[in-house]
Amino acid sequence: MNKQQLAAKIWESANRMRGKVDASEYKDFILGFIFYKYLSEKEEQFFLAEGMTAADMEQLTEEDEETVGYAQRRLGYFIDYKNLFSTWVAAGNDFAISQVYEALSAFSRLVSPTYQKVFKDVFVTLQTGLSKLGDATSQTRSVRDLIHLVQTIPMHTRQDYDVLGYIYEDLISKFASSAGKKAGEFYTPHEVSELMSEIVADHLRNQDEIRIYDPTSGSGSLLITIGEAVKRRMGNEDGIIYYAQELNQSTFNLTRMNLVMRGIKPSNLFVRNGDTLEEDWPYFDDSDPSGTYDPLYVDAVVSNPPYSQRWEPEGKDADIRFAYGIAPRSKADYAFLLHDLYHLKPSGIMCIVLPHGVLFRGGEEGNIRRNLIENDKIAAIIGLPANIFFGTGIPTIIMVLRQKRTESDVLIVDASKGFEKAGKSNRLRASDIRRIVDVVDARQTVEGFSRLVGKEEIRANDYNLNIPRYVDSSEPTETWDLYSTMFGGIPRAEIDALDTWWQALPGLHDALFASGNDHAASLRVDNLSEAVACNEAVRSYIKRYQDAFSGLRRKLVSDLIGRWDAVDSLGEEESVASDIFQRVSDFSLVDKYEAYQVLDNAWEGISADLEMLQTEGFDATRRVDPLMVLKKKGGKDVEVQDGWKGHVLPFGLVQEALLSDELSALRTVQDELIRVSGECDSLKEELPPEDDGDGEEASCDLTDEEIEERQQLLAEATKRQKSLKKAVKERTEALEDATRTLVESLTDEQVYELLERKWVDPLMGGLMTLPQQSIDRLVKKIEALQEKYQDTYADIAGQISDAERELNEMLGQLVGDEFDMLGIAELRKLLGGE
Incomplete structure (x- = not known):
């Protein structure tokens, strides 16, 4: 299964197992054991690569000081064979909770002294939390189930530990959304992390070695996402040094686990459990002051600090971090910002998430804001949609700062309108992220979205940076033309406002509107939709668009399906996006970001399938899996099999392509069943209701003969309905059996054809609808104008x-x-x- 399917399975199982602890505590158990499995299997892989056999590893003990030291130098830790995760699994029913306590205690004891800050006490939250599961017997039972659940996570994949990291992040996200602020306070939604990472990575793309720092690291997800984006551009993951600081101990453990599980070398990790504002990153290690002196200047700082937190500003006047001002006691937002800025190299960049109020609040915050602007530190301000973070609906911004800039203006972006609903929250789409990143990179003014604002204008506004002062993203207020209201006709000014379409579709304007007078015109066609659809300019535009994309299908089939075993999903998506942008560039009616969203929607399924094929092999396309559903048995939800499903290729897709006759025959019977069922319902409604037992006969307009006739017809229809239900069931089962047999025996050519239908058809279909969607919007706008001035x-x-x-x-x-x-x-x- 791919990582999305596996994550869903783990979440479903976790929900069934959860009971004695809430979501925010339960995460400590499941994520802690995932991390322990990671470390165990990494050690096993290490020793196998060193030439050991499985039998040799059974002799791994703490008493073998030479082997222990070797593992500590190379891995940073050592785990005795009896304490390996796989040993727990092998114990089966003989497993006891005492093994976990012993193993976690031994792990702390056998961590390399060099990597104490990476591994020391990393399992303390798990170890102390086990007692919440009840007595020893209850703990053993719960943990044994949990171990076997975690064991289903594949570790030996072509994606290395990215799969595990994805599951880890997915669980953190789900725990945050299900438990609200309590579990979500340490989690930055992935879309926000991705937006910040793209801005930072583009700035750092030409560097060979990079230091990145998150002073309020939470789960570490933001830092990891930045690292991944930088790594894609650098091509050298060992060239990234990570610095993380977190106040909360259990959350600090999440930071370390998450970073280590992404395959980052312990030697590239510098982590600290401490108060960022009260205890700045240490300039030296107490054990070696002169040898470890480091003021910590980094290439990028990213942070999502707690919003408007109280802090203690007393005595901070002499702190060099706060040279631009001291944040008020009640709101530490600017204290975090200034801390981040202090640690930035002259060539570096920082992104920080803050509440919207930092843009306009006065007092000390106003003074800090003025100093930052006058010293050209603020590069961009990005207003985000409300309700985008777990546990809070307040509007937030991302502020982008540079230590040394050649520009003195500020790019202000109002991205508050671009999102999709995701349950109770809002979420940035891929197209929203791309749109923001593009204008920030280009420092571009886009009407209603972004604007470069000079320092003089900001001074004139008393350094108030409230976004609506500079960018108006609101919908235009509807106005009514007095002349057209009195005499009819559509104002030419409102027709001319649709100039984007008139320029792209020459002749359409004159074909639709009669001349009228200098002020207003009227429609000259009765059927607007038909007139637009049949217009030669419209048809020519769509034809040219289709021709421009004629080669994309062949390219996708060749690059994706022809090279399924070698294609890099992330890199290939960017390559296809560039290709689409180039093809769309000549068509002003098509928004390239809408095209990008079509690509990203399709790519989610494509990348999941590619991962499956690359990890399991091409024969995964010929696999079928049991279709498991939950059914009530004895008052409990029990998972039972209810048929089969394709492992990669959906049964419905296979049936449409290769079993169309059988599928058509089934649908014919299903349609007949629907018709007959409707006939039964109609006859029942015509007949008088049955005697309700009060001795009174129900009134009815039918004669006795008519009632008898209806009853006879109902009996026949019911008999027919029963027969059709049986036929549908039999044909459905037969079709499913035929599909299963066919999937398991597909030829390579048939698989390629089906993959094209699954991957390429939805993408090409979505792209081909874009010009028509724009033309449909024009028709709706004209219809609205016609209706607006129809009645004088x-x-x-x-x-x-x-x-x-x-x-x-x-x-x-x-x-x-x-x-x-x-x-x-x-x-x-x-x-x-x-």
Whole structure:
């Protein structure tokens, strides 16, 4: 299974097992054991690569000081054979919780002195939390189940430990979203991390060695995402040095686990459990002050600190970090920012997530903001959508700062409108991220989205950086043309506002609108949609667009399906994106970011399948898996098999392509069943309801003969319905069996054809709809204009007059007592009547 499927399985199993602890605590167990498995299997792989056999490894003991020392120098730790994760699994029912306590204690004892900061006490949260699972017997049972769950995670894959890292991050994300702020306070949503990583990585793309630092590292996900983006551009993962600091002990453990599990060498990791604002990164190690002096200046700082946290500013006047000002006691936002900026090299870049209020709050924060602007430190401000972080709905920003800049302006981006709904939260789409990164890299002004703002303008606004002051992303206020309201017709100014379409589709404007006068025009066609669809300019535009993409299908088939075993998913997606952007560039009606979103939507499935093929081999396409569903048994949810499904190739896809006759025959029977079921329902409605037992006969408009006839028809239809249900069941089972047999015996050529249908067809189909979607938007805009000015003021006044006259006449027909009639008479006067 691919990593998404595996992560989903682990989450489902975790939910079934959870009970005695809540989500935020449960993560410590499952993630702790995932990390222990990682370390165990890494040691096993290491010794196998060194020439040991499986039998040799059974002799690994703590007493073998030479082997222990060798492992400590190379791995940073040593695990005795009896304490390996695989040994626990092999113990089966003989496993006891005491083995875990013994192993975790031994691990702490056998960590290399050189790597104490990386590994020391990394399992302390797991070790102390086991007691929450009950007595020893209960702990043994729960942990044994957990171990066998974690054992399903594959470690020997072509993706190395990226699969494990993905699962790790996926679990952190799910625990955060399910448990709210309590579990999510340490987690930066992946899309936000990705946005920051792309900005940072583009800036650092020409460097050979890079230091990156997160002073509020949380789970480490932000730091890891930055590292991955930088690594893709550098091609040298060992050239990245990671620095991380985190205050909370258990969260600090997550940072270390997450970083180590991404395959980062312990020698490239510098981690610290401490208060960033109170205890700055140490200039030296107490054990070796002169040999370890390092003021820590880095190429990139990334952080998502706690918002508006209280801190202690007293005594910070002499702290060189806060040379631009001291943040107020009630809000440490600028204290974190200034800390980050201090540790930045002159050529470096930093991205920090902050609450929107830092842009306009006064007092000490206003002074700091002024100093940052006057010293040209702020490169860009990016306004994010609200409700994008777990546990808080407040609007947030990303501030991009540089230590040394040649520009004095500030790029302000309002990206608050670009997102998709994801449950109760909002989420940045791939196209939203790409749009932001492109304007930041190019320092580009885009109407309604971004703007370069000069220092003089910011000074004139008293250093207030509130985004709406500089970028108006709101929808234009609808206006009504007085002339067209009175006399009809569509104002030419509002027609001209659709100039993007008129320029791209020459002649369409004149084909749709009659000349009218200098101020307004009218539609000259009765059926707008048909007139647009049949227009030669529109048809030519779509044809040219289709021709521009004619070679993309062949390229995708060749590069993806033809090279499935060698293609790099991330690199290939970027290559295809560049190709699509080039093809789209000549078509102004198609937004390249919409095209990019189509690509990314399709690529999610493509990359998952590529991972599966590259880890399991091409024969994975010919595998079928049991289709497991949850069913109630004895009041409990029990997982049972309910048929089969394709491991890579969905049954429905195979049936549409290779079993179309059988599928068509099944659908014919299904359609007939629907028709007959509807007939049964109609007959039941016509018949009188059954006697409800109160002795009264139900009323019915039918005669006895008609009732008898309907009952006979219902009996026949019901018999037919039963027969059709049986036929549908039999044909469905037969088709499923035929599909299973066919999948297991597919030829390579058939697999290639099916992969093209699964991977390429949705992508090409989505791209081909883009120009038509734009043209459909034009039709809707014209229809809205037509409806807006369809009724003139005279028409509406006439309708009001007619309504008043009708009401007046109705009032004249009313009768009542003396006072009622006086009231009616007065109302008729107001309506212009008697």
